[in-house]
Amino acid sequence: MNLSYWEIKSWFTNVDFTIVGSGIVGLSTALFLNEKYPKATILILERGMLPHGASTKNAGFACFGSLSEIIDDLKSHSEQEVYDLVQKRWDGLLLLRKIVGDKFIDYQQLGGYELFNDATVFNECYDKKEAVNKLLHGVFKKEVFSFDDDAFHFLKVNKKLAFNPFEGQIDTGKMMSELLRKVQMKGVKILNSCSVINYTEQLNGVTVKTSIGEFSTKKLLIATNGFAKQLLKIEVEPARAQVLITKPIKDLSIRGTFHLDKGYFYFRNINNRVLLGGGRNLDFKTEETTTFGQTELIQNKLEEILSTIILPNKKFEIDFRWSGVMGVGNQKKAIVKPISNHVTCGVRLGGMGIAIGFLVGKELASLME
Numbered sequence: 081m082n083l084s085y086w087e088i089k090s091w092f093t094n095v096d097f098t099i100v101g102s103g104i105v106g107l108s109t110a111l112f113l114n115e116k117y118p119k120a121t122i123l124i125l126e127r128g129m130l131p132h133g134a135s136t137k138n139a140g141f142a143c144f145g146s147l148s149e150i151i152d153d154l155k156s157h158s159e160q161e162v163y164d165l166v167q168k169r170w171d172g173l174l175l176l177r178k179i180v181g182d183k184f185i186d187y188q189q190l191g192g193y194e195l196f197n198d199a200t201v202f203n204e205c206y207d208k209k210e211a212v213n214k215l216l217h218g219v220f221k222k223e224v225f226s227f228d229d230d231a232f233h234f235l236k237v238n239k240k241l242a243f244n245p246f247e248g249q250i251d252t253g254k255m256m257s258e259l260l261r262k263v264q265m266k267g268v269k270i271l272n273s274c275s276v277i278n279y280t281e282q283l284n285g286v287t288v289k290t291s292i293g294e295f296s297t298k299k300l301l302i303a304t305n306g307f308a309k310q311l312l313k314i315e316v317e318p319a320r321a322q323v324l325i326t327k328p329i330k331d332l333s334i335r336g337t338f339h340l341d342k343g344y345f346y347f348r349n350i351n352n353r354v355l356l357g358g359g360r361n362l363d364f365k366t367e368e369t370t371t372f373g374q375t376e377l378i379q380n381k382l383e384e385i386l387s388t389i390i391l392p393n394k395k396f397e398i399d400f401r402w403s404g405v406m407g408v409g410n411q412k413k414a415i416v417k418p419i420s421n422h423v424t425c426g427v428r429l430g431g432m433g434i435a436i437g438f439l440v441g442k443e444l445a446s447l448m449e
Contacts, residue, residue, distance in 0.1 A: 082293070083292065083293045088295075091123065091269060091271065092123075092293075092295035093295075094121055095121050095122075095123050095295065095296070095297040095298065096117065096120040096121045096122065096297070096298050096299065097110075097113055097117075097120060097121070097122045097123070097297065097298070097299045097301060097448065098122075098123045098124075098125065098286075098288060098297035098299070098300050098301070099122065099123070099124045099125070099301045099303055100124075100125050100276050100300070100301065100302045100303060100304055100311070101124075101125075101126065101131070101132075101133070101302070101303040101304040101305070101307075102124050102125075102126035102131050102135075102260075102270055102272070103131040103132075103133055103134070103135030103136075103303065103305065103433070103437070104135045104256075104259070104433050104434070104437030104438065104441070105303040105305065105426050105427075105429070105433070105437050105440050105441050105444065106124055106126075106131075106301075106303040106441075107124070107256075107259045107260065107262075107263050107441070108179075108259070108437060108438045108440075108441025108442065109301060109303060109426065109440075109441040109442075109444045109445050110122050110124055110263050110266070110268045110441075111179065111259075111262060111263060111266065111441070112441055112442050112444075112445035112446070113445045113448060114263075114266045114267075114268060115445075116445060116446075116448070117448075121269075122267075122268045122269070123268075123269045123270075123271070123297070124263075124268060124269065124270045124271070125271055125274045125275075125276055125288075125290060126270060126271065126272045126273075126274065127273070127274065127275040127276070127291075128272065128273070129272055129273060130256075130272075131256065132307070132405075133304065133305050133306050133307060133404060133405045133406070133407075134305070134306070134321065134404035134405055134406050134433055135252075135256055135433060135437075136252060136253065136256050137252075137321075137323070137402055137403065137404030138252055138321075138404060138433060138434060139252075139323060139346055139347075139348065139355055139357050140249050140250045140251060140252040140255075140348070140350070140355075140434070141192075141247070141249060141337050141346060141348070141434065142173050142176075142187065142189075142247065142248035142249055142250050142337075142434055142435065143169075143192055143247045143248075143337060143339075143432075143434075143435065144166050144169035144170055144173070144246075144247075144432070144435055145165070145166060145169070145343070145432075146192065146194045146242070146244070146339040146342070146343045147194055147205045147209065147212060147225045147242045147244070148194060148196075148201055148204075148205050148242075148339075148342045148343065149339075149342055149343040150162060150166070150212055150216075151204060151205060151208050151212065152342055153165065153412060157411075157412065159215055161412075161413070162215070163215060163216065163218065163219070164413075165412050165413065166216055166219055167218075167219050168435075168436055168439055169432055169435035169436055170219055170220070170246075170435075171439055172432075172435045172436040172437065172438050172439035172440075173248075173434070173435050175438040175439055175442065176255075176434065176437070176438045179262075179438065180255060180258050180259055180262070181258070184254060184255070184258035185250040185251060185254055185255040185258065186250055186251035186254050187248055187249075187250050188248055188249050188250075189245075189246070189247070189248040190247075190248065190249065190335050190336040190337070191243060191244060191245045191246075191247055191336045191337075192243070192244040192246075192247025192336060192337045192338070192339065193228075193232075193241045193242065193243055193244075193336055193337070193338050193339070194241060194242040194244075194338070194339045194340070195234060195237040195238070195241060195338060195339070195340045195389070196237055196238040196240075196241075196242075196340075197236060197237045197238070197340065197341070197389070198341075199238070201342065202238050202240070205242055206227065206240075209225050209226075209227070209242070212224070212225060213225055220246060224244055224245075224246060225242055225243070225244055226242070226243050227240045227241065227242055227243070228240070228241055228243045229241075232333065232334050234389050234390060234392075235388060235389055235392040236388055236389050236392075237340075237389060247336070247337055248337075249336075249337050249348055249350075250434065251350075252434075255434075271292075273291075274290050274291055274292055275290060275291040276288060276289070276290050276311060277289045277290060277291065278311070279300055279311070279423065281420050281421065281422060281423065282296070282422075284298070285297055285298045285299070285422055286298075286299070286300040286422045286423060288300060298422065299422050299423075299424070299448060300422060300423045300424070301423075301424050301425070301426070301444055301448075302419075302423065302424070302425040302426075302427065303425070303426050303427065303440075303441075303444065304427065305405075305406065305407035305427050305428070305429055305433070306318040306319060306370060306405040306406050306407035306408075307370055307405065307407075308407060308425065308427040308428070310370075312419060312425060312427075314415060314419075314425065314427065314428075315409050315410070315411075315415070315428070316407045316408070316409050316415060316427050316428040317368055317407070317408055317409060318368060318369055318370045318405050318406070318407065318408075319360060319367060319368060319405070319406045319407070319408040319431070320360065320367045320368075320369050320370075320371070320372070320373075320403050320404070320405050320406075321357055321358065321360060321367075321403060321404050321405075321406060321431070322357060322358070322359060322360075322367075322374050322375070322378045322379065322382070322401070322402075322403045323355065323356070323357035323401070323402055323403065323404070324355075324356055324357070324379065324382055324383075324398050324400065324401045324402075325350070325353050325354070325355045325356075325398070325399055325400050325401075326353045326354045326386070326391075326396045326397060326398060326399060327353065327396070327397045327398075327399040328351065328352045328353055329352055329353065329354065329391070329394060329396055330352075332349055332352045332353075332354070332394075334347075334348075334349045334354070334390070335349060336348070336349075340358075340385070340389075341358075341361070342361075343358075344358050344359065344360065344361040345357070345358035345359060345382075345385060346358050347385075347390060353399065354386065354390060354391065354396070356382050356385065356386060356390070357382070358382075359377075359378040359381050359382060360378070362377055362378055362381060363375065363377055363378070369405075370405055372402075372403045372404075372405065373403060374401055374403060379401065383398070406429065406430070406431045406433070407427050407428045407429055407430070408428065408430050408431065409428050409430070412430050413428075414426065414427070414428050414429055414430070414436060414440050415427050415428045416440055416443045416444055416447070417447075418447060424444060424447050424448070425444075426440040426441065426443065426444035
């Protein structure tokens, strides 16, 4: 495509900061950059019509890890590393709520529950609950996890549920709409359906080759999470998450957010519908992809969980199915670092984009001098 004089002059001239990706990290980075450099020209490039990865496709969990997830993390991370992870997730959630506002994300702190269909996992969580609470006391100043009787009448799971009063939920669509509005109000330019093909480092900046042409920018910030390896040699792999949602169900009594099987399955009530997602642990290799879509294996498992555990005595119909792509790695810590003199990245959010997205954006912007 040949860009016109007007297009070049208005969108691609004297660009100070170019951000690749208009998800939570990309948009929050733009806000923090604008605060730091109010006169700078900031451009965001987005390959999709809407954010392409997971920011508009996630389940809306304002969480920081279920009890079994945290215990599992302690097997491969030090106590300090796990403490730091939870602290960052909690700080990130508070930052999101402060900047975007509870009203505009429909934030509800109804608590989070964990279901157990494995006696070994339940016993381990029950035995280690106090140790985890002691570890996290510095973050929350109160006891985080307790065990309550199942008041929701789930089947085929333990009658005791782990409960966490600090977990909340949001409306993902409202969050991203408000975040886009805030960014555009600051004069940040967003170009959708514009893919970055590659870039070349120059002495005083970066030449960016896109699907609509080339241009120069002083700094390039990559916030594409699960798609990062398409532009960078970096330790982050794509992880697809499949989701479905039912049609409205009369007298749906579940309230809060729910985790099952070490967090690999998760569900909640949204507008009297059950939103249920996860299952990539059934086939890690197939779900290590940047291709959107569903598989019969996982969709069948999701429907089985609905019919045998969550809604055993209710009729339901599936209304929508979709998927998102996250960025994961062998470590839970996000990667926020310079790649070269003029290129920086903030990626590998590990399925915790709502929790740490704003914090990653803030850290990414702080690296710009």
